[in-house]
Amino acid sequence: MRTSIATVSLSGSLTEKLTAAARAGFDGVEVFENDLLASPLAPEEIRARTADLGLSIDLYQPMRDVEAVPEEEFARNLRRARHKFELMRRLGADTVLVCSSVSPLAVDDDALAADQLRRLADVAGEFGVRVAYEALAWGRHVSTYDHAWRIVEAADHPYLGTCLDSFHILARGSDPKGIEDIPGEKIFFLQLADAPLMAMDVLQWSRHYRCFPGQGGFDIAGLLGHVMSAGYRGPLSLEVFNDVFRQAEAGPTAVDARRSLLVLQEATGLATPPAPVVPSGVAFAELVTPDVAPVTTLLGALGFTRTARHRSKPVDLWQQGEARVLVNTGPAARRDGTALAAIGLESPDPAAAARRAESLLAPVLPRRRALEDAPLDAVAAPDGTELFFCATDRPELPSWTGDFEPVEHQADTPSTTRIDHVALTQPWHQFDEAALFHRSVLGLSAQDSVDVADPYGLHRSRAVTNADGSVRIALGVGPAPTDDGARAQHIALATDDVVAAARRFRDAGGRLLPMPANYYDDLAARHEFADGELETYRDLGILYDRDQDGEFRHCYTETVGRVFFELVQRDGGYRGYGAQNAPVRLAAQHAVGRPGR
Amino acid sequence: MRTSIATVSLSGSLTEKLTAAARAGFDGVEVFENDLLASPLAPEEIRARTADLGLSIDLYQPMRDVEAVPEEEFARNLRRARHKFELMRRLGADTVLVCSSVSPLAVDDDALAADQLRRLADVAGEFGVRVAYEALAWGRHVSTYDHAWRIVEAADHPYLGTCLDSFHILARGSDPKGIEDIPGEKIFFLQLADAPLMAMDVLQWSRHYRCFPGQGGFDIAGLLGHVMSAGYRGPLSLEVFNDVFRQAEAGPTAVDARRSLLVLQEATGLATPPAPVVPSGVAFAELVTPDVAPVTTLLGALGFTRTARHRSKPVDLWQQGEARVLVNTGPAARRDGTALAAIGLESPDPAAAARRAESLLAPVLPRRRALEDAPLDAVAAPDGTELFFCATDRPELPSWTGDFEPVEHQADTPSTTRIDHVALTQPWHQFDEAALFHRSVLGLSAQDSVDVADPYGLHRSRAVTNADGSVRIALGVGPAPTDDGARAQHIALATDDVVAAARRFRDAGGRLLPMPANYYDDLAARHEFADGELETYRDLGILYDRDQDGEFRHCYTETVGRVFFELVQRDGGYRGYGAQNAPVRLAAQHAVGRPGR
Structure with a gap:
């Protein structure tokens, strides 16, 4: 019509x-x-x-x-x-x-x-x-x-x-x-x-x-x-x-x-674009950086190991369990510092996923960034994040990993298993369109949006996920249209034991975001914990939440450029993202950013 | 309490x-x-x-x-x-x-x-x-x-x-x-x-x-x-x-x-601050400018004459009828170009007005800008505009004009009679507080606020006035928190004959803001005009509005720095500000600012 x-x-x-x-x-x-x-x-x-x-x-x-x-x-x-x-x-x-x-x-x-x-x-x-x-x-x-x-x-x-x-x-x-x-x-x-x-x-x-x-x-x-x-x-x-x-x-x-x-x-059956191909996992997250040392130091402390290097481009693959992070120091590195530039989405049919995206007017990215041996289909999300449709190490399809040359490394016991979610702050006027994009183009489901007040304004966030939760993207929007250039992004890594993962990170020299003691006094008022448990959380800056299904424990690293990491432990089917704790976390990040407040 | x-x-x-x-x-x-x-x-x-x-x-x-x-x-x-x-x-x-x-x-x-x-x-x-x-x-x-x-x-x-x-x-x-x-x-x-x-x-x-x-x-x-x-x-x-x-x-x-x-x-009678002293007129508007030529050219074309110079400061008084504009080229001239920095409010009792303002926490300005012979009480409005409480040429009180030395000038027939209103765009988060400030500190009445859509966003404006309309301040707020630095301000000059005033301005080399022809076709559809009347308006860029009380004709000059002038003719008790025409005026100003659109 x-x-x-x-x-x-x-x-x-x-x-x-x-x-x-x-x-x-x-x-x-x-x-x-x-x-x-x-x-x-x-x-x-x-x-x-x-x-x-x-x-x-x-x-x-x-x-x-x-x-x-x-x-x-x-x-x-x-x-x-x-x-x-x-x-x-x-x-x-x-x-x-x-x-x-x-x-x-x-x-x-x-x-x-x-x-x-x-x-x-x-x-x-x-x-x-x-x-x-x-x-x-x-x-x-x-x-x-x-x-x-x-x-x-x-x-x-x-x-x-x-x-x-x-x-x-x-x-x-x-x-x-x-x-x-x-x-x-x-x-x-x-x-x-x-x-x-x-x-x-x-x-x-x-x-x-x-x-x-x-x-x-x-x-x-x-x-x-x-x-x-x-x-x-x-x-x-x-x-x-x-x-x-x-x-x-x-x-x-x-x-x-x-x-x-x-x-x-x-x-309404009036048009039949190619059917959605729902992604089945996160293949990788790609960081671009003009300043690689702080990034690799952070990845190393988190337990990532550099496992491979791209054959022709200045891109390294860092891996830990099923979590993969690409570190790109090439000319694509953005002028505004270290940023999360791309997400690789594991797709049952990458070519079909790309056709769906193109039919729904997603900007198809030129192949200039794609890898020679394994053409990668990619589109841009409304916030500019590049989304690659990947088939990782599946025999019937070319894999992006084929373009990487393994490098010698010491295998280490991973403390995190995979990427739990990525959080992307949207330009202030694109919040609704971002949700529609991820739902329609990628076939993800949108959860309810949540309002969170931080000390300097109101944030709103809304997650889009696939059915089994193996792909979770938290879309956020900040309080003012003024700070679009500094939009925060983060990668949350799933772990079965956030205490062990946080300790290992800290022991490796990583800096965890400290949380205020008052927060733990409030936790003690609201919930009962085993002896010493709260002291451990307080020591490591671990936050706690629960819903009707289960429990959530999480903590945050320092920020490099626009990017930080979160360690998350989900137990018993907890479905959220700790929104209740976001005001405290945001205040803590503000305090680090503006000491003395 | x-x-x-x-x-x-x-x-x-x-x-x-x-x-x-x-x-x-x-x-x-x-x-x-x-x-x-x-x-x-x-x-x-x-x-x-x-x-x-x-x-x-x-x-x-x-x-x-x-x-x-x-x-x-x-x-x-x-x-x-x-x-x-x-x-x-x-x-x-x-x-x-x-x-x-x-x-x-x-x-x-x-x-x-x-x-x-x-x-x-x-x-x-x-x-x-x-x-x-x-x-x-x-x-x-x-x-x-x-x-x-x-x-x-x-x-x-x-x-x-x-x-x-x-x-x-x-x-x-x-x-x-x-x-x-x-x-x-x-x-x-x-x-x-x-x-x-x-x-x-x-x-x-x-x-x-x-x-x-x-x-x-x-x-x-x-x-x-x-x-x-x-x-x-x-x-x-x-x-x-x-x-x-x-x-x-x-x-x-x-x-x-x-x-x-x-x-x-x-x-509620729980406190008795000094009573409000409602201003009875506009004594002057003060422009600060680092670049005086365009300002004085504009004033001259509008029919203003330089009548006096401050005894000790680089401030000139330009006058036409009861409209007075000070042009200040001193160090107070703001870094962001030509701007409306101050308004002199004619006050029945300047000292009492200042006491009222101070008791309601209006920032009292240091006397450094005040004139030696006639101390002027002044406070800052929330948007930074300085408000002076004046007694102009009243025998019982010192007058600010006493600090000015008349300069030789040719008396000219004025084409405008007084300042009808000043319009001040507020920082986006101070709209409500600005109205409360002007009501409580100055004793003005606030009219209803009006929403106006321009091509690039929503504007809101609200006028505060005294009872006889001899003081009118239009407070506006623009669409986005992003352009606070470029907040427009304007001075509207009252005339009994806007056509004559506009012609005289143009004949003197002034540039009027051109309005689109389509606007006049619409006027013809909505109202009946005398033969040739609409052609005259179209030629001069005069806009037209009416309410239940009367008619309003107005046109705009080009903008210098952040400031432009408006010529307004009110007939029969029209009380508004031509809000209906604001979208067209704003679009015309955008078009001048960004040619080709």
């Missing part, structure tokens, strides 16, 4: 919005009146620009407060409408959105509303313009889609139909099943928006918190099913306003928007 | 919070448990630090989910409580906050709740600790203050009383009158927080949107009156959590917090 996006959903000038929509592959746009008013381009120039970009103008919007008003007011409205229809002629737009009135002048009189909308459609018809009447959830007298449809039906005019908006319908709690009673050809337009489920004033909810389908809590796919059953064949169009999108770069927002429509079409 | 603030209301480490509270003049603090847990200081050290700062610890908070639970659970809770009472002993805190239970284990049984709270108070008494039981607005079975009080009354224990929290009481819509039925000595603590009136989930509302008294929509003064009538004599304590305060510097937040309490005490 054709896809469209309202210009109000994107940041920037009208030209920037159109360009972003076209680059993301949309077929058309809804032109939001304020974007046109603020544009220095004449309507004919906008028409030409849009056509050059391969976009149609599917809707001009909105006209407000037109119907069910005193005759004198309606005459003024018709005069205004003629101006707008003439504008639409110049613009080459053939459908206009009319929102149900919120005017204090409007009366509760469906017959009058139908009569005036019919007369509006008469005038519109002269210009070849179709009028799509929509119920705003906060409309004065008309606030539900079925009410709007009854008025359209009564008006019975070929140039008058209805516009459905998933937000207005679902925010009101209306049952979308009734959409099937509307003849498809009378549904002139369909606007799609999701939103987080919130108990708040619906106007504020709509204006500030809308999001793309799949990012919120509404059943947009279910609604779309009813609309398709009704026989609608127009475009699927996104109308999402949101304080964050207003500020974010239009280009990435448009890509996320179209991805959300692709996933929605897949969910 | 003693004033106190919860550490959770301030950003930073516990040490930073305590320091900020003490510097702002608070008498005590509520120690929030998480702040203590995250602190590297032992309880005894916190006690000593607090005492050194002259602060008492008025409350330790919170204990949760204590009461109305099965006996086995209660035993665990008592064990936890003993730990906390022991901690409080080390801390030197004698009152603990117990919030009504939200636990799924809690049962709806007031007798059980009373019995368990009585037993908790027994244990607390052993440590000399008083238990203050508070109804959370979202408590599982106890969510109103009168319900919490009935349980406390039934428990009838000297170490058990109630804690009142204005947010929980007013957010539930409870009538605070009933507070007077509680014996004052059983109100162990009073927490004060305001909030904007919002229809949203009360837990989210409470956790993210609380603000200081006077910044929101609750009648905190009315509630306080009832609490005082009941005979409460404990501290007035602020417990405000808010996503913005979490990130803002603790020092200024603490000052704003205490100012809000001073204003609240004044409103």
Whole structure:
């Protein structure tokens, strides 16, 4: 189906919005009146620009407060409408959105509303313009889609139909099943928006918190099913306003928007992209660093051993149990210091995983970083982290490890067994899109998001995982849009004995993040521990949490560049990440970063 | 009365919070448990630090989910409580906050709740600790203050009383009158927080949107009156959590917090600071500039004439009608280019105005910038703008103009008459506090705040004015916390004929901000104009608005440094600022700033 996006959903000038929509592959746009008013381009120039970009103008919007008003007011409205229809002629737009009135002048009189909308459609018809009447959830007298449809039906005019908006319908709690009673050809337009489920004033909810389908809590796919059953064949169009999108770069927002429509079409059987290939483990994490000594010192103390070196690139493989860390000192090393640049995801079918990712608009990375002998498929996540689809040491498929030359090393008993999770702090405006990306592109499941207050602001985090927990990525977002450059990242290593692992790390010269004594007094108040247990935790800086399934013990290393490590011991099916302890950990990291506080 | 603030209301480490509270003049603090847990200081050290700062610890908070639970659970809770009472002993805190239970284990049984709270108070008494039981607005079975009080009354224990929290009481819509039925000595603590009136989930509302008294929509003064009538004599304590305060510097937040309490005490007759002295006009606006030519060229084109020069400082007075602009090229000129540094407010009693400001913690500026012959009282607004209290050319008082030496100039017919308003963009986290500052310190009235979407984000603005509109300050806040350094400021000049004023400006070589043609097509659709009127507006870039009282025509100059000018013509009692046109104006300014968009 054709896809469209309202210009109000994107940041920037009208030209920037159109360009972003076209680059993301949309077929058309809804032109939001304020974007046109603020544009220095004449309507004919906008028409030409849009056509050059391969976009149609599917809707001009909105006209407000037109119907069910005193005759004198309606005459003024018709005069205004003629101006707008003439504008639409110049613009080459053939459908206009009319929102149900919120005017204090409007009366509760469906017959009058139908009569005036019919007369509006008469005038519109002269210009070849179709009028799509929509119920705003906060409309004065008309606030539900079925009410709007009854008025359209009564008006019975070929140039008058209805516009459905998933937000207005679902925010009101209306049952979308009734959409099937509307003849498809009378549904002139369909606007799609999701939103987080919130108990708040619906106007504020709509204006500030809308999001793309799949990012919120509404059943947009279910609604779309009813609309398709009704026989609608127009475009699927996104109308999402949101304080964050207003500020974010239009280009990435448009890509996320179209991805959300692709996933929605897949969910409703309207499109069949390649099926998701859920990763089955973490093959490696790759650190880039301009300053290798602190990194390898840290890895060594953690129990990692350098086991291999890349045949042609300055990349070393460090290994411990099933945990593998690549240390890359090549030119790819980022300017902003040591960082977690890539994650290798073990994939049942790397090529198919890459096809899925590409079909959902994940940026496919050029092979320049790939290894000669074993081509590696890789895409970029929204935060820039590179995701490689790997088959590690499986006979039937080429393995990335084949490019590495073993180096002599002493085998050591590992104290950690594998990568438990990686935590990636997202740019502040990309939190929702990151979750949708990992769910749709990788086929991971998103857990609930969790708010954590640290001394200097509010953090939010949300984990995406596969079914058996062998892939866990914790997506976080910090308090302010100001410190994007310093986004923390960490690698958590699983161990069966966090006390032993922490001791070994410290004995090897590693520095553990010290935790405040008050934290342990509180643990003593909340739980009972064996004799000496708490003293051990306090000594090592081990934090403790439990949920209904089990227990969690974890501690943190010092930070190198943007990266630190965590040692985690999960017992009895604990599923979380110790969010309860995050304020204390964040405060401790702040204290290390700013001594004296 | 003693004033106190919860550490959770301030950003930073516990040490930073305590320091900020003490510097702002608070008498005590509520120690929030998480702040203590995250602190590297032992309880005894916190006690000593607090005492050194002259602060008492008025409350330790919170204990949760204590009461109305099965006996086995209660035993665990008592064990936890003993730990906390022991901690409080080390801390030197004698009152603990117990919030009504939200636990799924809690049962709806007031007798059980009373019995368990009585037993908790027994244990607390052993440590000399008083238990203050508070109804959370979202408590599982106890969510109103009168319900919490009935349980406390039934428990009838000297170490058990109630804690009142204005947010929980007013957010539930409870009538605070009933507070007077509680014996004052059983109100162990009073927490004060305001909030904007919002229809949203009360837990989210409470956790993210609380603000200081006077910044929101609750009648905190009315509630306080009832609490005082009941005979409460404990501290007035602020417990405000808010996503913005979490990130803002603790020092200024603490000052704003205490100012809000001073204003609240004044409103309830508990304190009598010097009465407000409402300014009666704008004496001058002062621009500082390192690059004087563009500024004076702009002023000249606007019709200003250099009429005087300061006797001893590099400051010129430019005048036109009653509009006066000082141009300061002295060392005070800021490093970030041309900026609006100060506003002279015409005051009926400058010395009294300054006393009022100082009593409400406005930073009094050193006299170094003041003029020798006529000492000028000045304070700094939260955004750093200097506010001078002036008596201009009034015989009974010294005038700042006396320091200026007239220079020869040609008298010219002015095309503008006075400064209509000044618009100051605030740092993103200081919007609410700026409005409270201008209301309380200067005695101005705040109008409703208005949201405006520009192409790159959401702006919010709110005007503060005196009764006759001769002083109008428009406080704005931009979309992102990232561009604080480039905050726009502007001076709006009143004219009786904006067309003539704009023409004269342009004829004198001034550059007006061009507005898009589409804007004028829309005006034609919305309103009827005389022949040629719209063409004139389009030619000059004049924008148009109307409200129920009258009409508004306005246009903008180019920007110099951070400053631009607006020419405004108000007719028939129009009270606004053309907010409807702001998106178009902002887009036009963006387009000038980034050509090609």
